[in-house]
Amino acid sequence: MPNPLRGAAAITGLGMTPMGRIYGKSTMELAADAVRTAIADAGLQKDQVDGLLINAGITGSTGGGLTLGLQNYLGMRNLKLLNHMNAAGSTAAQMVQYATMAIAAGMATHVVCVFADNPLKEGSSSGAAYGSAARSPSRPKGMAGLYAAAGYFGANTPYALAARRHMAVYGTTQDQLGAIAVAQRAWATKNPLAQMRDPMTLDDYHSSRWIIEPLHLLDCCLVSNGAVAVIVSPASVAKDMAQPPVYIHGMGQGHPGDPARAGGDWETETGGQIAAKTVYAMAGVGPSDVTVAELYDCYTYTVLVTLEDYGFCKKGEGGPFVEDGKLGPGGSLPTNTGGGELSGYYMWGMTPLSEAIIQGRGQGGDRQAPDNDVILCTGNGGSLSYHAALILSPHAN
Amino acid sequence: MTQPNTVSKPLPEADETSQPFYDGAMQGRLMLMKCDACATVRLPSRQHCDNCLSTDYTYEQASGRGTVRTFGVMHQRYHPGFELPYNVAIVELEEGPRITTNIVGIEPDKVAVDMPVVVEWERHEDVALPKFRPA
Numbered sequence: 001m002p003n004p005l006r007g008a009a010a011i012t013g014l015g016m017t018p019m020g021r022i023y024g025k026s027t028m029e030l031a032a033d034a035v036r037t038a039i040a041d042a043g044l045q046k047d048q049v050d051g052l053l054i055n056a057g058i059t060g061s062t063g064g065g066l067t068l069g070l071q072n073y074l075g076m077r078n079l080k081l082l083n084h085m086n087a088a089g090s091t092a093a094q095m096v097q098y099a100t101m102a103i104a105a106g107m108a109t110h111v112v113c114v115f116a117d118n119p120l121k122e123g124s125s126s127g128a129a130y131g132s133a134a135r136s137p138s139r140p141k142g143m144a145g146l147y148a149a150a151g152y153f154g155a156n157t158p159y160a161l162a163a164r165r166h167m168a169v170y171g172t173t174q175d176q177l178g179a180i181a182v183a184q185r186a187w188a189t190k191n192p193l194a195q196m197r198d199p200m201t202l203d204d205y206h207s208s209r210w211i212i213e214p215l216h217l218l219d220c221c222l223v224s225n226g227a228v229a230v231i232v233s234p235a236s237v238a239k240d241m242a243q244p245p246v247y248i249h250g251m252g253q254g255h256p257g258d259p260a261r262a263g264g265d266w267e268t269e270t271g272g273q274i275a276a277k278t279v280y281a282m283a284g285v286g287p288s289d290v291t292v293a294e295l296y297d298c299y300t301y302t303v304l305v306t307l308e309d310y311g312f313c314k315k316g317e318g319g320p321f322v323e324d325g326k327l328g329p330g331g332s333l334p335t336n337t338g339g340g341e342l343s344g345y346y347m348w349g350m351t352p353l354s355e356a357i358i359q360g361r362g363q364g365g366d367r368q369a370p371d372n373d374v375i376l377c378t379g380n381g382g383s384l385s386y387h388a389a390l391i392l393s394p395h396a397n
Numbered sequence: 398m399t400q401p402n403t404v405s406k407p408l409p410e411a412d413e414t415s416q417p418f419y420d421g422a423m424q425g426r427l428m429l430m431k432c433d434a435c436a437t438v439r440l441p442s443r444q445h446c447d448n449c450l451s452t453d454y455t456y457e458q459a460s461g462r463g464t465v466r467t468f469g470v471m472h473q474r475y476h477p478g479f480e481l482p483y484n485v486a487i488v489e490l491e492e493g494p495r496i497t498t499n500i501v502g503i504e505p506d507k508v509a510v511d512m513p514v515v516v517e518w519e520r521h522e523d524v525a526l527p528k529f530r531p532a
Contacts (some may be wrong), residue, residue: 127473138407143442145409147525152485153475160486161471168467168510212485213470263493267467284412304400 003282010238010245011232012110014357019345020195022225023122027059027066028073031116034227035074042231043242044110046074049231051081052179053095057117057371058130061084067115070249077140081108088381089296090116090253090271092228092348092349093388097251102278109234115350116227126223130154132167145179145234155298158383161214163301165267167214169316172304174214176319178205180300180375181218181342182370183328190367195222197341219300221341227352229318230357235396246360249284249374250391252276257385268316271387272309272378283374287311290391291371292359293333294352297340303327306378309333309357335368360392406478408524415441417456422525427459427516429492452463461516461531463490470505484508488529502530 015037017030025033031054039046051073068084081102085091095113102108119129139146143292153160166172182202188194200218208217238245254274256266280286287310295306302319312333313321327335338344338355345351356377358364375392413417421428430441434451438459445452456479461495468486471479484505489495500508514529 127475139410141410142405142412142415143409143440145407146526147497148407148476149409150485150499151406151471151476151479151483152497154470154473156473157469157471157485161467161485165510166465190473210470210472210482212473213482215469 002284005100005104005251006249006282006284007235007247008104009232010235010247011096011230011360012233012238012241012243012245012356013038013044014354014356015039015041015229016193017226019193019224019347020222021120023120023297024228025118027056027071027116027118027227030118030227031066031070031114031229032074034111034116034229035114038112038229042110042227042233044231046076047078049076049110049112050078050109050225050234051099051102052076052079053081053099053113054084055086055091055095055115055348056084057115058116062119065317066114070114071331081111081238087388088378089348089388090381090386090388092353093377093379093390094253094394096230096232096248096353096390097253100248100251102147103232103234109237111232112228112229113232114229115347117347118225119346120223120225122320127154127209128330129223134391136389137375155383156212159299159301160215161297162267162305162384163214166305167302169268170319172319174355176203176207176225176323177214177219177300177304178202179325180251180303181205182329183322183325183331184286184336184340185343186328187337188343190365191338191344194339194344195224196339215299215301218342222343224346226345226347228347228354230353232348234297239396240369244361245396246357246392246394247396249393250279250285251389252282253388254280254355266384268305269382270305270309270380271308272380272389275378275387275389276310279389279391285374285391289374289375290333290339291373292356292369292375293335294356294359294375294377295335296349296378297336297342298341298380301379302340302384310376337364337367337369341347348381352377352379356390356392360394362394374397404477407476408521409526410524414444417441419524421458422518422527425525427461427520427527428456429459429490429494430454431457433484438494440494440496460491463488463514465500465508465510465514466495467494467510468500468508473477486529488514499528500530501528
């Protein structure tokens with residue numbers, strides 16, 4: 001018995017602002033730009049939108065982020081669905097999931113899911129936007145204070161520690177992590193939206209400075225200002241709308257929790273393992289059916305461990321799997337075809353989702369994957385703590 | 398090349414839950430919470446057991462022995478109190494909990510995953526921090 005929500009809804013609108021070192025706009029203004037563009041892209045009128053799901057990004061924690069007030073800022077008067085959501089980098093895929101469920105339940109028809117962030121300030125570094133040290137008190141309280149006292153700062157630290165564990169247990173090499181960065185940069189050179197479009201070699205990777213060993217600068221994602229909005233609509237309506245629909249065939253989540261927990265291999269086995277079972281079962285596919293992968297890539301390592309957790313290779317074999325360049329242009333598993341968060345733009349889970357939509361529509365231009373039948377799109381957040389996934393397809397069934 | 402270090406590292410202070418941990422630290426004792434209901438041992442960061450949610454617990458002294466679960470070598474300056482590069486590590490204690498720390502008495506590039514380590518207290522005026530050295 002197929003899952004009744006398989007193919008019940010489709011993504012019908014996509015709106016993206018310029019992304020990167022874009023200054024001078026509030027997150028509300030950025031979000032409004034993305035929403036306006038998405039509504040026009042879908043061929044809708046504003047009043048047809050009856051659902052709004054909001055994800056604030058890092059400025060939701062640091063200040064100036066999107067709030068529920070976005071509804072009034074946009075003048076949306078007839079919402080039947082509204083929420084402000086945050087499960088870090090897994091939120092974008094989750095918003096599409098909740099929109100799909102609400103649509104299938106008859107609660108709403110056209111649901112806008114929007115992300116906006118502007119952590120970059122003119123004249124300051126990308127690292128400053130996410131570095132927690134500047135915000136930590138001089139006398140941090142309780143056991144949590146041991147992190148700051150040990151110099152465990154930012155997101156770079158847990159991901160470096162996770163990658164190190166994988167390297168020690170499975171023999172993964174720096175060259176293999178570098179192969180991911182190189183493949184994604186090759187895609188980015190073909191993407192006019194990407195921030196980093198200069199070609200890059202493995203030597204360039206190795207000569208980029210250390211952030212925290214084993215992560216070089218070029219293992220780490222960009223930081224971007226900007227906004228992305230997507231619209232989810234019923235499949236029955238989507239087929240007659242302005243854009244080629246990108247149907248939602250599978251949905252899944254997995255949240256293993258705190259990396260400090262005792263037991264378990266948080267470093268090398270992520271929530272992707274849990275989400276994979278659910279998303280594949282709903283879509284009725286397996287890893288050998290996936291033709292395009294848009295995987296959350298806050299770090300090169302996140303891609304490697306996600307490939308393993310989704311069964312593209314055995315656990316521990318992610319290094320040899322990526323080494324031959326199969327993720328890049330012309331490879332057998334086109335992955336992060338817009339350059340991803342490493343070389344494209346960093347809009348949390350909207351990075352893989354936006355590129356999945358572009359690929360699903362066949363609008364990838366020079367970077368269009370040859371076969372877009374089954375697109376896996378993942379989101380990850382926290383310290384490999386939160387995970388959500390979609391399987392998308394240009395086909396209704 | 399390094400400038401004289403005039404800013405100190407951020408030093409924690411006890412909250413209500415962790416007071417016995419930090420009191421023990423000043424006496425060179427690594428104190429953990431053990432759940433009275435299910436015997437799960439945890440770092441004293443919460444009043445309830447994250448295995449069974451029981452709020453009954455007893456403090457017990459840990460052996461101070463463990464292994465390096467994983468580590469990194471930091472080159473990015475986040476805080477002026479740290480001289481670069483330095484290692485940041487998670488040590489898995491013999492009793493099970495994992496603690497964020499630094500491995501001392503060894504060059505950063507000589508630290509290894511699964512290396513046996515033992516606690517060494519880093520003493521400050523009003524707080525002592527559990528660091529670990531090769532056993």
